[in-house]
Every structure is written in C-alpha cells, then in structure tokens.
Amino acid sequence: MIKMNDVYKTYSNGVTALNGINIEIGQGEFVYLVGPSGAGKSTFVKLMYREVKPSRGTIHINETDLSSIKEKRVPYLRRNIGVIFQDFKLLPKLTVFENIAFALEVIQESPRNIKKRVMDVLDLVGLKNKARFLPDELSGGEQQRVSIARAIVNHPKVVIADEPTGNLDPDTSWEIMRVFEEINARGTTIIMATHNKEIVNTIKKRVIAVEDGLIVRDEHRGEYGYDI
Numbered sequence: 001m002i003k004m005n006d007v008y009k010t011y012s013n014g015v016t017a018l019n020g021i022n023i024e025i026g027q028g029e030f031v032y033l034v035g036p037s038g039a040g041k042s043t044f045v046k047l048m049y050r051e052v053k054p055s056r057g058t059i060h061i062n063e064t065d066l067s068s069i070k071e072k073r074v075p076y077l078r079r080n081i082g083v084i085f086q087d088f089k090l091l092p093k094l095t096v097f098e099n100i101a102f103a104l105e106v107i108q109e110s111p112r113n114i115k116k117r118v119m120d121v122l123d124l125v126g127l128k129n130k131a132r133f134l135p136d137e138l139s140g141g142e143q144q145r146v147s148i149a150r151a152i153v154n155h156p157k158v159v160i161a162d163e164p165t166g167n168l169d170p171d172t173s174w175e176i177m178r179v180f181e182e183i184n185a186r187g188t189t190i191i192m193a194t195h196n197k198e199i200v201n202t203i204k205k206r207v208i209a210v211e212d213g214l215i216v217r218d219e220h221r222g223e224y225g226y227d228i
C-alpha cells in the first residue's frame with residue numbers, strides 16, 4: 001500500500017538526505033524506522049505525508065502518487081494519514097475534546113456524532129475523563145495520548161509517528177506502545193521512527209534501518225542494531 005521507487009531528497013541548502021530509497025510496506029504492517037542521527041528518518045516519514053516532496057522518484061500511498069498530486073489535494077491526503085510527533089503539537093488554548101474535534105472531518109456531521117466519535121477515540125486511548133482539560137493540565141504521556149486520538153479520529157489507514165516516545169519516561173513510553181499495538185491490531189499500518197532501542201528489541205516488528213540516506217537493513221522481527 002506504500003511504495004517508494006528510487007526516491008531521492010536534496011534540500012535547498014544542497015544537503016542530500018535520501019539517496020535512492022526503494023521500499024514496499026503492506027496494509028496492517030508495523031514498521032520501525034531506525035538509524036543514526038541525521039540518517040534521513042524524519043525526511044523519510046515527511047515524504048509520506050507530503051511535508052516534503054522528493055527531488056526524484058515516486059511515492060505511492062494506495063493508488064495516490066504523492067510526487068504528482070496537486071497542492072490543493074494535500075489536505076485530503078492528510079485526512080487518510082494520521083501523524084504523531086515527539087512534541088505532541090496540541091493547540092494549547094483548546095481543550096482535549098476540542099483538539100480532537102478540530103481534526104475531525106466535520107462535513108455534515110451532527111454535533112451528536114462529533115461528540116460520539118471524539119469520546120470513542122478518547123476511550124480507546126484511556127482519557128475519557130480528561131475531555132475538558134487543557135493540554136498543559138495533562139502529563140506528557142496523556143498529551144501524547146491526545147495526539148494519538150487526534151491522529152486516528154478520521155480512521156486513517158496509516159499512522160506515521162516520528163519519535164513518539166522521545167519526550168516520555170520509560171513507563172509512559174511502554175503505555176504509548178500498547179496504544180499503538182491496539183491501533184495496529186485493528187488493521188492500521190504503523191510506521192514509527194525511533195531511537196528507542198529497548199522498545200524495538202522487545203516489541204518485535206519489521207525494522208528498516210537507514211544510514212546516509214540509504215536503506216541498509218530491512219528485517220522481519222528485527223533488532224535495533226545500534227548502541228544508543
């Protein structure tokens with residue numbers, strides 16, 4: 001369902017972040033993207049939600065060719081892809097409920113349906129009782145749960161997470177991983193860039209390792225493979 005063909009990315013400052021990536025990721029897979037700092041992992045995931053465009057090559061998500069879609073189609077693409085960041089990126093003045101409802105595709109949804117969808121997704125991440133809280137009234141782990149709820153409220157087929165446990169303590173990181181596993185068990189593809197060796201070596205999944213903009217390893221139930 002995700003296919004990259006000979007993808008290169010050179011930024012405007014001349015730095016080449018990706019050097020010819022070829023990969024296929026099937027629906028329902030759980031993939032860790034690992035590699036040293038500066039290897040190109042963030043660039044790799046940003047290409048998938050069209051935050052950056054490839055300099056060369058093609059990227060398909062389902063039948064959509066991301067390298068050629070028009071700018072005005074990008075918001076539609078993003079509705080089918082949930083994105084989760086290390087720093088949560090919640091809107092600070094909106095409540096938990098409002099942060100998620102804001103992301104919801106609201107066309108012709110009644111307030112009652114919006115409420116049901118938001119509360120269902122808060123239930124899934126275990127935060128039903130915090131719907132009226134503001135982000136800064138929550139712990140880091142709770143804020144990350146809200147950002148996961150926001151990412152999945154439109155039922156995307158793919159969830160892309162860039163260092164989702166990077167700001168969290170170990171216990172909270174394991175809790176967040178349980179949420180990801182639950183989402184994956186429901187059939188959603190998960191692609192997670194991470195430096196968390198313990199998680200990768202414990203919750204075994206497909207591991208794609210990137211170094212100097214190239215895939216150097218692609219293993220089913222792989223290891224993290226680096227010292228840090």
Ligand SMILES: Nc1ncnc2c1ncn2[C@@H]1O[C@H](COP(=O)(O)OP(=O)(O)OP(=O)(O)O)[C@@H](O)[C@H]1O
Pocket residue numbers: 011012013015016017035036037038039040041042043044
């Ligand atoms: N917007 C940008 N403009 C110019 N160069 C960039 C930009 N974003 C990333 N780079 C460069 O591209 C290379 C790959 O960066 P990228 O962020 O993809 O690596 P990474 O593997 O995610 O690193 P980390 O693990 O530290 O987050 C680096 O040399 C980086 O400096």
